[in-house]
Amino acid sequence: MTVRSPLLERDRQRLAGVHADLVRVVERARLAEPFIVVEGLRTRERQARLVAIGASRTMNSRHLTGHAVDLAYWLDDGDGAPKAGEVRWDWPLARKVAAAMKAAAAEESVALSWGGDWKSFPDGPHFELDRRTYP
Numbered sequence: 001m002t003v004r005s006p007l008l009e010r011d012r013q014r015l016a017g018v019h020a021d022l023v024r025v026v027e028r029a030r031l032a033e034p035f036i037v038v039e040g041l042r043t044r045e046r047q048a049r050l051v052a053i054g055a056s057r058t059m060n061s062r063h064l065t066g067h068a069v070d071l072a073y074w075l076d077d078g079d080g081a082p083k084a085g086e087v088r089w090d091w092p093l094a095r096k097v098a099a100a101m102k103a104a105a106a107e108e109s110v111a112l113s114w115g116g117d118w119k120s121f122p123d124g125p126h127f128e129l130d131r132r133t134y135p
Contacts, residue, residue, distance in 0.1 A: 006027075006030065006031075007026070007027060007030050007037070008036065008080070008082075010036070010037075010082075011026075011030075011036055011037040014037040014038070014039060014040050014069075015037055015040050015069070016040065016041065017040060017041035017066045018040040018041055018066045018067075018068075018069060019066050019067055019129055019134065021108070021110045021129065021134070022066075022067065022068075022069060022110070022112075022127070022128075022129055024104075024108050024110070025101060025104045025105045025108050025110050025112060025127075026069060026071070026101070026104075026127075028104035028107060028108060029097070029100040029101045029103070029104035030100075032100040032103065032104070033073070033096050033097050033099075033100040034073065034074045034075070034076055035071045035072060035073050035074050035097045035100075036071065036072055036074045036082050036087060037069055037070075037071060038069075038070040038071060038072050038125060039063065039069065039070045040063070040066065040068070040069045040070075041063060041064075041066045042061065042063040042064055043064075044059070044064060047059055047061050047063065047064055057121055062128040062129065062131075067128055067129045067134055068126060068127065068128035068129070069126075069127050069128075070125040070126055070127075071097050071101070071125055071127060072087045072088065072089060072094075072097075072125055073087070073088040073089075073090075073093035073094065073096065073097055074086055074087055074088070075087075075088060089124070089125070091116075091124055094116055094124035094125065095116065095124075098114045098116055098124075098127075101114065101127050102114065110129065111129065111130035111132070111133035111134070112127060112128070112129060112130060113127070113128050113129075113130050113131075114126070114127055115127065115128070
């Protein structure tokens with residue numbers, strides 16, 4: 001496994017309010033793949049805006065309870081600051097992040113679901129604690 005840099009301070013801030021088990025998985029996965037935390041805990045107002053623009057389909061999002069995060073692959077140019085062109089949303093890179101997250105979840109014994117595996121509304125950046133284990 002190639003060792004990557006730890007989470008950025010901005011990532012840690014975006015993990016505020018996220019369930020500790022999911023934070024552990026994100027931290028472990030970040031050692032295997034470079035990504036940034038796009039979003040963790042959301043307000044109901046933010047979720048309503050996302051539903052209104054079609055970026056989400058539910059007001060029952062796991063983001064509202066701190067049981068979900070959105071992650072994006074990061075092609076750092078060496079300055080340690082994510083910016084346009086370095087944050088990538090394409091599926092092949094999302095799958096790399098997903099593989100790292102799934103491996104980290106297995107290592108931490110945490111039940112995790114990836115939005116990219118969903119059939120009706122695939123969501124590559126989205127990871128959430130399994131509802132059966134984390135109601």
